[in-house]
Amino acid sequence: MVKALIPQKLRQLIKLRVYSGNTYHCPMCGYDSKSLYSLGHDLPILEEKEVVGSKRRDAGCHSCRSTDRDRLVFVFLKEKLQIFQNKEIKILHFAPEKALSKVLFKTGFEEYVCGDLFTEGYFYPDYVRNMNVLDIPFGENYFDLIICNHLLEHVPDDRAAMQELFRVLKPGGKAILQVPLSLNSEKTDEDFTLTNPSEKEQRFGQFDHVRIYGQDYFDRLESVGFNVEKHHLYNEYPTYGLSIDEFIIQGGK
Numbered sequence: 001m002v003k004a005l006i007p008q009k010l011r012q013l014i015k016l017r018v019y020s021g022n023t024y025h026c027p028m029c030g031y032d033s034k035s036l037y038s039l040g041h042d043l044p045i046l047e048e049k050e051v052v053g054s055k056r057r058d059a060g061c062h063s064c065r066s067t068d069r070d071r072l073v074f075v076f077l078k079e080k081l082q083i084f085q086n087k088e089i090k091i092l093h094f095a096p097e098k099a100l101s102k103v104l105f106k107t108g109f110e111e112y113v114c115g116d117l118f119t120e121g122y123f124y125p126d127y128v129r130n131m132n133v134l135d136i137p138f139g140e141n142y143f144d145l146i147i148c149n150h151l152l153e154h155v156p157d158d159r160a161a162m163q164e165l166f167r168v169l170k171p172g173g174k175a176i177l178q179v180p181l182s183l184n185s186e187k188t189d190e191d192f193t194l195t196n197p198s199e200k201e202q203r204f205g206q207f208d209h210v211r212i213y214g215q216d217y218f219d220r221l222e223s224v225g226f227n228v229e230k231h232h233l234y235n236e237y238p239t240y241g242l243s244i245d246e247f248i249i250q251g252g253k
């Protein structure tokens with residue numbers, strides 16, 4: 001009841017005062033905090049397979065609500081690809097992460113296209129279009145940069161999706177292709193016959209996933225033509241609240 005009586009803006013200000021500190025610095029909004037809030041899924045399979053980017057962990061910024069995954073991609077785009085220094089680029093962002101997308105949308109790139117197969121009920125901003133990764137409505141060699149994170153594990157024919165992403169990427173372009181990746185499994189575990197959401201959650205870590213990728217994920221990307229590079233940024237930016245286990249998976253063309 002007390003919560004309802006305090007306006008949301010004031011509650012946010014109080015929260016930011018409470019969590020203010022000097023342990024973490026959010027590179028996306030500039031907020032300095034003593035803690036991050038907890039997010040992710042608490043499932044045995046994610047522990048057992050050491051799945052990066054899905055486990056329960058303290059990773060959310062109290063101010064902009066960015067996650068460790070958002071901040072890793074943001075820092076890579078800013079510091080390594082330096083995309084904010086040349087806005088004359090065309091970007092395709094699939095299933096856009098809210099905090100990251102907000103920053104990219106505001107920047108004013110030549111073209112910033114956002115799409116997802118499911119746009120209704122996800123509280124996406126209006127600029128997110130309904131789009132199928134298996135049939136991207138753009139010509140080949142169109143985009144300089146593609147961001148497609150935590151999407152391929154939902155798509156049964158992931159090789160077709162990878163081919164389609166590769167098709168619309170310009171030669172010399174880069175794609176960021178993060179997925180839930182098992183650090184201790186060589187092979188991807190997938191099963192398209194499972195239909196029960198709770199069985200899928202137990203086996204793949206989320207009710208709508210069809211697989212958990214193993215280390216053969218990189219072979220799949222290479223099989224459609226991507227030149228795969230991995231970039232680990234944690235040691236360079238220890239106060240940004242990044243996951244120590246997660247690295248950027250970049251597919252070049």
Ligand SMILES: [Zn+2]
Pocket residue numbers: 026027028029030031061062063064065066
């Ligand atoms: Zn933040």
